[in-house]
Amino acid sequence: MQLEAATIDIGTSRPLVLLHSNDAGELGAHPLDRVRIDHDEGTTTGIVKRTDELVNPGTVGVTEPLHHIHGVVGVTLAGTPQSVRYVRKKLDDIELEAHELEAIVTDIHENRLSDIELSAYVSAVYTNGLSLEETKHLTEAMSGVGQQLRWESPVVADKHSIGGVAGNCVTPILVAIVAEAGLTMPKTSSRAVTSPAGTADVMEVFCDVEFAMADIESIVDETNGCLVWGGGVDLSPVDDEIIRAEYPLSVDPTGQLIASVLSKKRSAGSSHVVIDIPYGEGAKVESLVAARELADDFKRVGVYLEMDIACAITHGTDPVGRGVGPVLEARDVLAVLEGAEDAPESLRVKSVRLADMLLEHCGVDASAADILNSGRALERFRRIITAQNGDPSVESSDLEPGTESATVRASRAGIATRVDNRQLCDLARRAGAPLDVCAGLVIHQTVGNEIALEEPLYTIYAETTTKLEEAKTLADRLEPIRVRSKADALVERR
Template identity: 80%
Template structure:
């Protein structure tokens, strides 16, 4: 069928082809079918979207990835890519071979899978899991698609947390300590997947996080470290597409998580990595047994990739820090670097930094580097190198103007703080898209609480989002307070 190509902008980066329903019916094309477009001696493929209004009969609309298509084109039906069969195999809980996983990764990278098919892949992995061999092959395939950083130094330090703990933004502190100790630490981080703030969201409060590879190399040469968004460069770019599909479902299955983390680490040129695996009620990994199993798998995949990985299994029941949300977590980070701040955040940052220094064979004290002010000085250098204001103070970081405080309805003891519920509340308030939204936690587990004491404060940038968070707070109990007698029974 010959049609006139016209460009359309419907806010997508997917290679969509808009066909009027009349032309689609004649062609026999259904939604998310593929069509082959021949133009100027070239052939390209797009995913069908049927419409009654956006394009008239006789015209084919092409979205941004296909904007090079012009003039009169020949449109025919095309079959689905082979990787769709492999997605179906995974839905049937059949283990995939290396070449099948490579095909899925390649087609995700080249935007050949529709959003529905990508969601089906994510759902299949969530429901049926990945074997260790599948995880190894997937990690390799994700690493091989995209750029890879290379460094002259033989030791390149890195750290990653699998997440799930509210306020767990230790990375900027660790990078500042490790870089000040003389190690190279080019830290690429993710934006939020299921949390109210990823490390990149927090760092963006201070400075830019999107840079080219050449710019990253320059920043690291100047400061020994960087704090950048991995999605801003072409390092394991398929990971970002998969995260985009996981985000609405708030899922992060273990095998995919390992492939996500280690493909980024290998692409960043990291040689020595510490992986933080928090466990406990209300976080991603709920038991010590599961945490140990995950740590073993991470190490095995790391060995396969020739990346020296060690895991820190940490208790994740309680939040780390006081703030949850980009600006509030950024304030905690800067307070710790300034010599104050939440003790839980300072202690975990120092312990992980010490572990990473030892893992890299460096004889230095993380505590001394932090307390001497060397870490703060290095953090300010990194912020300046990334286009931020180096002299920013923690007191400059203000949360959203709309707020409400939830208070205790009884006297007793705080027996549990639910990370998952705190994250749900912060996201409902607008985090991470609204950087000043989130909440501040006023109590920790085992604290004595009087009736009327503050438990947590919710911040939002608009009254509407604050009201939405308040309605959710009425149904949840993120900070559980019990009488002393009930608390003793609960502990038993």
Template identity: 60%
Template sequence: MELETVQIDLDTETPTVVLHEEDARELGIHPMDRVQLRYDDGTAIGVVKVTTGLVAVGQIGVTHPLTHLQGSVGVQPAPQPQSLRYIRRKLQDIELDRSEIRTIVQDLYHDRLTDVELSAYIAGVYANGMSLGETIHMTESMADVGDRIEWGEPVVADKHSIGGVPGNRTTPIVVAIVAAAGVKIPKTSSRGITSPAGTADTMEVFCDVELDADEIRRVVGETNGCLVWGGAIELSPVDDRIIRVETPLSLDPEGQVIASVLSKKRSAGSTHVVIDIPYGESAKVTSHTEARKLARDFKRVGERLDMRIRCAITRGDGPIGVGIGPAHEAQDVLEVLQGDGPPDLRSKGVRLASILLSECDVDADAEEILGSGRALETFRSIVAAQDGDPDVSVDDIRVGEHTRTLTAGRDGVVAHVDNSVVSELARRAGAPKDMAAGLQMHTGVGKEITSGDPVVTVYADSEPKLEDAIALSERAEVIRILHPDETLIEQL
């Protein structure tokens, strides 16, 4: 059947076409079926939506990335992707081999799978897990599609945190120290998806983070490091597609986490990587045993990819630093680099940098590099190379003008700070989209507190968002306070 193309603006990541129900009936096509489109330069595949109003009989609506199609196209039913058979196998808890996993990745890369079909794959992995072999095959396959940056050097450093702890903004500190030590560290980072800020959101307070591969090479050539948003370049693009579907499902299966992280690192040309694995009651990883298993698997997969991996298992019982949200975390980072700042953020940043330098066989003192001001100088040079203001001060960083401070309701000791509630509180205030929105924490686990003492101050750019955050705080427990006697387990 020949149909005339009409461009349609639909919010979809899957190549989608819209057929009038009469044309769909004639073709024997149903919603979510696939059609093959024939045009002068080749063929394309689209997933079908059926309508009676968006297009007329004889027309076919095309959406991004099919909007280059113009004029008349041939339309016929297309077979299902081969990878659907392998997704069903994964749902049945059958281990997939290298070729089956590679087929799934290729179909994802070429937009042949719908979000529903990808969700089925993720559900299969979440329910049945991934073997070490599957994880290795998935990592290799994901790294082999999209762009890849080669540095031509034996040592290229990198750092990653698996997340789940608000304010854990050690990456700019680590990058500044390691780059100042003379080691290349081209850091690509994510934006906040379910968190109040990703590293890219925090760095955007200082400078441009949407750099292409050539610009990354330039910045690293000038400064030894960079801090950019990974979504601006096609490094392991299949991972971005998987994360986009995982997020609303709140699923983050272990094997896929490893493939996600290490495929990005391999695509970025990294050879030596430190992985921060925080664990705690409200962190992504809840137990030390689970953290150790994840660390072992990271190292095993890294070895198969010729990457040196060191994992740092850290406590994630509550937020790191005092600021939550892009601007507030940027203030913490700058204060640490200037020789002050939250002690826990400073200590953790120095420790991770020390581990990474040791893994790279570099004899350098991370504490000395920070204390001497060399890390701050390097950080400012990176900011300048990424079109930011190298002379930025803490006072230059704007925070939300609408504020409210929450206070403690009883005396005692802070036994727990709920990471998920803290994150949601900052997001309700507008973070990370509103860079000035967020929180300032006034207490932490193990601290004594008196009724009426400040717990957290909420910052927002608008009164309605502030009120939305405050409404959440009235329903959810930000901190858990125990009377000193309640913390006493045994007295001899």
């Protein structure tokens, strides 16, 4: 069928084509079927949407990924990608072979899967999991797609936290320390998936985080390190598409998590990586046994990919730092680097410990505490901010949260017996984080604190009254900081 291509301005990353119902009927094309489009530049596959109003008969509407298509084109019905069969196979809990996983990765990268099919893949992995062999092959396939960074240094340092702990923004501090110690550390980070702020969201408070490959190389040549968004440079781009499908459900299945982290690290050219695995009640990993199993899997996949992986199993029962949300976490980061008296000690201690671990892992004899305390890490951080088009003169006191706020206070006197990271993150997201960069929480208590009646537990910040009220309504139903009498606290410990 010959149709006239017309540009349709609908925001989507999928290659959707709009067909008038008359034309779709003549082709035998149903919604979400695929059509082959033969045009001047070659052949493209599109996913069908039927309409009676948005396009006229004789016209095919092409969305943003297909805006390069113009003029009269040939449109014919196309078959379903083979990878859809493999997604169904995974839904049936059948282990996938390397070539089957590679086909899924390739079709995701080439935009051949509809959003429903991509969601089915995410659901299958979440429900049925991935074996170690599947995880190895998936990681290899994902890292083989997209751009690759390569460095002259034989040792390229990196670090990643699996998340799940509120305010755990160690990475900017660690990068500044390690880069100042002379190591190459091109840190690519994700935006938030299930948290109120990813490292890229926090760094965007200070400077730009989206750069082309050549710009990243220049920044690292100048400063030894960078803190950029991995999705902006096409490193393991399939990971970003999968994260897009995971985000609405707030899921992050284990095998996919490993593939996500290590495919990005491999694409970034990292050779020595420290993985932070927090565990505890309310964290992503709730038991020490599960944390050790995850660490072993990370190391096994690392060996398969010829990457040197070390894992830090850390306590995740308490938030790290006080702020939760982009601006509030950025303020904590800068306070630690500045050596401010009111800087959160938990964030400083964890940053130093992980930095020391990474330095030792890379064979560098240096003290992270000395580099931090001397102010050299702060100067290195300011150099990175400058190289990434930010303002190096910014100070922690300059960073203000949202103007709308409410403080939740203790309804009884006692002891804080639990701080629930998941609930705190839910509250910060309800307040608007990470899209509203000034939204989030400030946490005033940690486990073990003695708390008086009406003493502040946490403060919610939002950019609008509506979102503050939504967060307060949720806070009324939750108990993110549990306060019990001394007698009840003693029973809980037993």
